[in-house]
Amino acid sequence: MADKKKVLIVEDDEFLRSLTAKKLEGEGYEVIVAVDGPNAISSIPENAPDLIFLDLLLPGGKDGFDVLTAIKADEKTKNIPVIVFSNLGQKEDIEKAKSLGAEDFLVKANFTLDDVILKIKEILK
Amino acid sequence: MSWLSFVFITEPSFWVFFVLFFTGAFCLGYYWQGKESRVKILIEEANLKTTQIAELEKVNQELEKKNRELYSKELELTMANKHLQTLEQAKSKFVSVTTHQLRTPLAAVKWTLDMATKGELGIIDEEQKEFLGKGLTSVNRVISIVNDLLKIDSIDSAREEYDFKPTDIVKLIDDVFFEFNNQASVKKISLVVEKPKTAIPYIDLDADKIRMVLENLIDNAIKYTPIGGQVTVRLLDSRINSVEGALEISVSDSGIGIPPEETNKVFQKFFRAANAIKNEPDGSGLGLFIAHDIIEKHNGSIWFKTNSGKEGSGGSQGTTFSFTLPLHQKKV
Numbered sequence: 262m263a264d265k266k267k268v269l270i271v272e273d274d275e276f277l278r279s280l281t282a283k284k285l286e287g288e289g290y291e292v293i294v295a296v297d298g299p300n301a302i303s304s305i306p307e308n309a310p311d312l313i314f315l316d317l318l319l320p321g322g323k324d325g326f327d328v329l330t331a332i333k334a335d336e337k338t339k340n341i342p343v344i345v346f347s348n349l350g351q352k353e354d355i356e357k358a359k360s361l362g363a364e365d366f367l368v369k370a371n372f373t374l375d376d377v378i379l380k381i382k383e384i385l386k
Numbered sequence: 387m388s389w390l391s392f393v394f395i396t397e398p399s400f401w402v403f404f405v406l407f408f409t410g411a412f413c414l415g416y417y418w419q420g421k422e423s424r425v426k427i428l429i430e431e432a433n434l435k436t437t438q439i440a441e442l443e444k445v446n447q448e449l450e451k452k453n454r455e456l457y458s459k460e461l462e463l464t465m466a467n468k469h470l471q472t473l474e475q476a477k478s479k480f481v482s483v484t485t486h487q488l489r490t491p492l493a494a495v496k497w498t499l500d501m502a503t504k505g506e507l508g509i510i511d512e513e514q515k516e517f518l519g520k521g522l523t524s525v526n527r528v529i530s531i532v533n534d535l536l537k538i539d540s541i542d543s544a545r546e547e548y549d550f551k552p553t554d555i556v557k558l559i560d561d562v563f564f565e566f567n568n569q570a571s572v573k574k575i576s577l578v579v580e581k582p583k584t585a586i587p588y589i590d591l592d593a594d595k596i597r598m599v600l601e602n603l604i605d606n607a608i609k610y611t612p613i614g615g616q617v618t619v620r621l622l623d624s625r626i627n628s629v630e631g632a633l634e635i636s637v638s639d640s641g642i643g644i645p646p647e648e649t650n651k652v653f654q655k656f657f658r659a660a661n662a663i664k665n666e667p668d669g670s671g672l673g674l675f676i677a678h679d680i681i682e683k684h685n686g687s688i689w690f691k692t693n694s695g696k697e698g699s700g701g702s703q704g705t706t707f708s709f710t711l712p713l714h715q716k717k718v
Binding site: 274276277280281283284287318348349350351352365367368369370371372373374375376379380 | 482486489490492493494496497498500501504506529532533536568571572594597
């Protein structure tokens with residue numbers, strides 16, 4: 262595979278992060294991870310991922326909404342599709358993420374990683 | 387003596403004196419008598435006034451006492467209300483935090499079991515696969531209950547606060563469809579809206595609550611429809627110009643239907659049809675209960691037609707849930 266797509270996973274839960282990474286790597290994606298808000302904000306321009314999975318509740322003083330705002334404010338990164346992958350799932354959170362420019366919003370517990378792969382394929386096609 | 391009397395009687399001055407004396411005496415007597423009765427009346431009046439004042443004072447005191455009691459009751463009520471509000475807020479916060487904290491580890495268990503069942507975490511035999519699959523089913527059930535708890539909490543915390551506003555129902559349905567695109571596409575189910583050619587007027591409704599009803603009905607329809615099926619939302623304007631003045635909305639699926647022996651329990655709390663549990667074990671049985679509650683609060687009604695494909699039932703399999711929404715809510 263010449264053009265291995267690069268996916269960034271922003272997730273503070275170690276186990277969820279490693280499961281998602283394992284699944285994505287198994288599907289042939291290159292996976293990079295960020296464990297908190299500031300970590301994600303500095304990593305994105307540097308690594309220029311093709312797609313970002315973004316958790317909303319993040320440690321480090323910057324939450325997912327802050328990260329999303331930073332991505333969309335930067336000319337170089339604003340076109341990277343962001344899938345918000347959280348457990349908040351309240352209507353206000355979904356609306357807020359959409360208005361900030363998120364491509365989609367998935368409540369983690371309501372989807373399997375297979376659904377996630379389908380979603381990625383759809384967006385990166 | 388008689389002589390003397392005679393002299394007097396014949397004397398004119400005597401008569402003058404006589405008349406004057408008696409007139410005066412009479413007048414005086416009359417005057418005194420009148421004065422006496424007027425005084426009597428005055429005294430009676432005064433007595434009456436005094437008793438009335440005393441009574442009024444008593445009433446006044448009682449009123450003040452009642453007032454004080456009312457005030458302290460009001461204070462008590464305000465305190466109790468504040469206490470309830472705090473409790474309610476604490477409960478809501480507890481539920482939303484807990485459910486969120488629950489969802490993260492639940493997602494981890496679900497994903498692990500899902501990958502393990504598919505052999506993505508190493509080769510497993512049939513027996514292991516079966517047990518892991520049952521584990522996955524159970525965790526999905528818990529996730530669904532957590533989701534419904536969140537819904538119930540959001541209804542409970544806004545139980546009295548129905549915010550009826552003229553709403554574009556067509557747009558609301560579009561929004562809900564957007565939300566279910568992922569879920570439907572996974573099962574290759576097409577979501578279809580059928581609406582009348584004439585424009586649908588804005589309807590007085592609480593958009594968040596009606597959204598919940600549509601979500602519940604569409605969610606069920608997708609769940610119980612086999613892969614490749616269809617879920618249709620229909621808007622019927624036949625009752626708009628009737629006395630009732632209501633829009634009818636229905637959600638139809640080509641799913642497994644509800645067994646006839648269970649149709650009377652559909653809107654009960656925690657109801658789960660036997661065939662539903664077999665097909666989709668992760669429901670909580672709260673969705674239709676919630677929907678029923680919301681439609682009632684909108685002064686509408688909700689009902690269903692179903693065909694579980696059992697012998698003699700004829701027709702095509704599936705369930706249609708319908709509800710009416712009055713165009714206008716009476717001002718309270």
